[in-house]
Amino acid sequence: MWVNVSLSAVLVLFAFVTKAIEKNEFGVYKTKEDYLSKKLTVIKKMQESENFNVGELIFKDRKNKEHKINCIRKKYWGFRYVDGNDYIQLNGFFAKIVIAGHINLLVSPKANVTKDENDRFRFSRANEGNIYFYFIKDLNPKTLAPFEKLIADQNSVLKEYRTDRDNYGDFINKQLKYLEKYNAKIPKQKKGRKNKL
Numbered sequence: 001m002w003v004n005v006s007l008s009a010v011l012v013l014f015a016f017v018t019k020a021i022e023k024n025e026f027g028v029y030k031t032k033e034d035y036l037s038k039k040l041t042v043i044k045k046m047q048e049s050e051n052f053n054v055g056e057l058i059f060k061d062r063k064n065k066e067h068k069i070n071c072i073r074k075k076y077w078g079f080r081y082v083d084g085n086d087y088i089q090l091n092g093f094f095a096k097i098v099i100a101g102h103i104n105l106l107v108s109p110k111a112n113v114t115k116d117e118n119d120r121f122r123f124s125r126a127n128e129g130n131i132y133f134y135f136i137k138d139l140n141p142k143t144l145a146p147f148e149k150l151i152a153d154q155n156s157v158l159k160e161y162r163t164d165r166d167n168y169g170d171f172i173n174k175q176l177k178y179l180e181k182y183n184a185k186i187p188k189q190k191k192g193r194k195n196k197l
Contacts, residue, residue, distance in 0.1 A: 026043055027043040057079060090144065107134070
C-alpha cells in the first residue's frame with residue numbers, strides 16, 4: 001500500500017527518529033504530556049523483546065544482566081522502542097504511532113511501516129498476521145472510532161470523503177489523504193470544551 005503524506009511532516013518525523021537512533025535514546029513516556037514535550041525517560045541498553053507489543057521491554061545493566069519492564073503494570077503512557085518508533089497503549093497492547101495530529105493513525109505494533117523516496121507510506125505484515133489500522137483523536141485511546149466518525153465534525157472534509165470515487169487502491173490510501181486534509185484544518189471546538197493537543 002502506498003500513501004502520499006506531506007513532505008515536511010515526514011522529514012520532521014524522520015529527523016527526530018534518526019536523531020533518537022543515533023543517540024540510542026529509547027525509553028518510556030510516563031505521560032501523554034511527556035510525549036508531547038518529547039520528554040523521554042531513557043532506558044540505556046534497551047534490547048529487542050518478543051513481547052514489546054504488550055509493553056514488555058528488556059534492558060541490560062552495567063553487568064550485562066537482563067531486566068524487564070512491564071509498561072502496563074507501571075502505567076506508562078507509551079515508549080520509544082529500539083526500532084525508533086513510538087508506541088501508545090491501546091486496550092491492553094501498544095500500537096505504533098504512524099501519524100500524529102488532531103486525528104492520529106496507529107497500526108498494529110509488529111507491522112512494518114516504511115516510506116519511499118516520494119514520501120509515500122508502505123505498510124506490510126511482519127511475519128504472519130494482519131495489519132490493523134486505528135484512528136484516535138488527540139492521542140487519547142478512549143476516542144478510538146471508525147475514521148468517518150472521527151472526521152464528522154468537519155462536514156466539508158466528510159462530504160468530500162464520502163463523494164470521492166477515485167481509485168486509491170487499498171482503503172487506507174483514501175483515508176490517509178483525507179486524514180491529512182482534516183489535520184490541516186483547525187477543528188471546531190464545542191462550547192465549554194477546550195482542545196488539549
